[in-house]
Amino acid sequence: MDSKNFSDESRGLMCSSSGLVGNVHQVKKPPKKAPLKCNNLLKNPSFEAGLTGWETDNVISSGTNTFEGTQLAQMRTGAASMSQDISLAGLKQSPLFLSFNVYAGNNDENSNGDLVVTILWLDYELHNIGAGLEFFIPTGRINSRARLTYFDVTERPPAEAAWARLLFSKGTVSNNTILVDQVILAPVGTTNLVENSSFEAGLTGWTSTTFVPNFQLSFDGAATAALPTTAQLSTLFQDVPIKHLPAQSSFLFSFAGLTSGFAILDVQVLWLDKNDSIIGTPGLALRLPNAVLLSQSNYLTYLDLTNPAPYGAVKARIMFSTNFVEINSVLRLDKIILAEAASPNLVQNPSFDANLSSWTAVNATALADNDNYEGVFVANVDDGGGLIFQDIPLPCGAGHCFLLNFALGYEAGVTPPFYGNMLVKVLWLDARGQQIGLGLSLVIPGNRENKRQWLVYADITGPAPSNAVMARIQFTKSAGDPNFSIQIDKVLFGRLI
Ligand SMILES: [Ca+2]
Numbered sequence: 001m002d003s004k005n006f007s008d009e010s011r012g013l014m015c016s017s018s019g020l021v022g023n024v025h026q027v028k029k030p031p032k033k034a035p036l037k038c039n040n041l042l043k044n045p046s047f048e049a050g051l052t053g054w055e056t057d058n059v060i061s062s063g064t065n066t067f068e069g070t071q072l073a074q075m076r077t078g079a080a081s082m083s084q085d086i087s088l089a090g091l092k093q094s095p096l097f098l099s100f101n102v103y104a105g106n107n108d109e110n111s112n113g114d115l116v117v118t119i120l121w122l123d124y125e126l127h128n129i130g131a132g133l134e135f136f137i138p139t140g141r142i143n144s145r146a147r148l149t150y151f152d153v154t155e156r157p158p159a160e161a162a163w164a165r166l167l168f169s170k171g172t173v174s175n176n177t178i179l180v181d182q183v184i185l186a187p188v189g190t191t192n193l194v195e196n197s198s199f200e201a202g203l204t205g206w207t208s209t210t211f212v213p214n215f216q217l218s219f220d221g222a223a224t225a226a227l228p229t230t231a232q233l234s235t236l237f238q239d240v241p242i243k244h245l246p247a248q249s250s251f252l253f254s255f256a257g258l259t260s261g262f263a264i265l266d267v268q269v270l271w272l273d274k275n276d277s278i279i280g281t282p283g284l285a286l287r288l289p290n291a292v293l294l295s296q297s298n299y300l301t302y303l304d305l306t307n308p309a310p311y312g313a314v315k316a317r318i319m320f321s322t323n324f325v326e327i328n329s330v331l332r333l334d335k336i337i338l339a340e341a342a343s344p345n346l347v348q349n350p351s352f353d354a355n356l357s358s359w360t361a362v363n364a365t366a367l368a369d370n371d372n373y374e375g376v377f378v379a380n381v382d383d384g385g386g387l388i389f390q391d392i393p394l395p396c397g398a399g400h401c402f403l404l405n406f407a408l409g410y411e412a413g414v415t416p417p418f419y420g421n422m423l424v425k426v427l428w429l430d431a432r433g434q435q436i437g438l439g440l441s442l443v444i445p446g447n448r449e450n451k452r453q454w455l456v457y458a459d460i461t462g463p464a465p466s467n468a469v470m471a472r473i474q475f476t477k478s479a480g481d482p483n484f485s486i487q488i489d490k491v492l493f494g495r496l497i
């Protein structure tokens with residue numbers, strides 16, 4: 001079933017006060033109760049209040065080159081660290097979803113120091129009792145070619161864990177600085193269900209005849225799955241058991257990709273029944289056009305939510321397939337995530353495959369290009385300013401938080417461009433269509449590096465008010481320099497728990 005049917009049924013049936021009623025031929029997944037806590041657990045997550053709430057060493061707040069808002073954290077030359085402790089009270093040992101954005105503080109393409117990002121579990125007395133996740137981002141990965149947005153999901157915290165400590169630690173191998181902005185830590189349905197998700201154990205758990213383990217240019221850790229130039233047609237897949245989860249679950253999915261040449265990459269999540277036969281329609285299907293990873297010149301990350309698994313699905317197959325990779329280039333994949341979430345993507349026409357259908361637009365058009373973030377089309381908001389928005393019905397929305405994710409595209413041009421500010425909001429609307437609150441707000445500054453790149457944003461709303469029946473996702477761009485439009489692609493809005 002597609003997301004439209006899901007939301008229609010949810011409105012009509014799943015949220016009825018009489019409980020599960022309606023079509024007796026179909027099994028309904030019962031609605032989940034609103035969680036105690038679901039929004040971003042971090043204080044001052046975008047550093048808009050300087051370093052308030054963070055323990056820091058050799059870190060300053062800076063107003064230059066921000067990813068979101070007017071300030072970020074700059075980890076300075078030499079060793080530097082920053083951390084924040086988050087109470088796990090009321091989270092019922094829920095795993096946590098993490099996202100953050102990093103960029104080179106200097107105009108340096110190669111060397112910014114190792115960065116280790118860790119989540120530690122602490123007991124009531126703040127003793128370390130284990131780690132929930134660890135990223136190792138090798139020096140050179142964070143550079144001035146393109147900003148990196150990382151996503152990950154922790155292990156389940158142990159019962160004795162009272163606190164989670166999020167720790168960023170920068171090494172000393174260079175004279176450069178690292179900029180950190182827009183950090184998210186929020187509960188999610190399950191841990192990462194993917195075995196060997198970062199290829200640190202080679203291709204263990206994965207099936208491919210042509211991808212090989214590679215130990216250069218990793219996104220995370222020391223290894224990636226790489227497709228050598230001699231193998232243009234190839235697949236890499238893993239079948240992930242989901243039988244232990246409720247029927248019709250949706251899943252959060254993510255990966256990172258890098259290539260040095262043209263490559264077309266198809267990414268799917270397919271459903272398998274107990275005979276390993278593919279059933280239903282794909283849970284998601286993404287196509288990366290042939291120039292997007294090449295023009296990014298660094299890893300590009302993707303985040304998505306699958307449609308609900310069809311009844312009878314016992315495995316989810318994560319499938320990467322290429323039908324073209326340019327000679328003398330290598331395609332790399334790293335950090336694959338599949339975790340249970342609580343809804344599919346609720347956005348209609350999220351990647352603009354149907355032009356601007358389902359969106360309300362002023363001074364925006366659908367554009368086709370070979371370096372779009374995903375698929376054939378993007379929404380292009382004019383250089384002189386413009387907007388797009390969509391109103392999304394919120395079945396059972398009260399008390400729940402919603403993840404928003406999208407990519408913004410910037411073109412290279414004459415120096416120094418001003419692209420216009422992009423203001424992104426989620427607004428809660430009541431049954432009369434009146435605005436009754438602000439779910440989240442992102443300020444995306446229009447001063448950008450003069451280069452082609454996609455910036456991947458994520459944020460989480462606060463709990464929806466009890467009388468919210470719709471969410472308006474709204475992108476408004478101010479006027480920029482002539483010929484500097486901003487592209488929007490692949491808008492994701494849904495629930496992690
Ligand atoms: Ca910020």
Ligand SMILES: [Ca+2]
Nearest residue numbers: 198220221223
């Ligand atoms: Ca890796």
Ligand SMILES: [Ca+2]
Nearest residue numbers: 351374375377
């Ligand atoms: Ca698209």
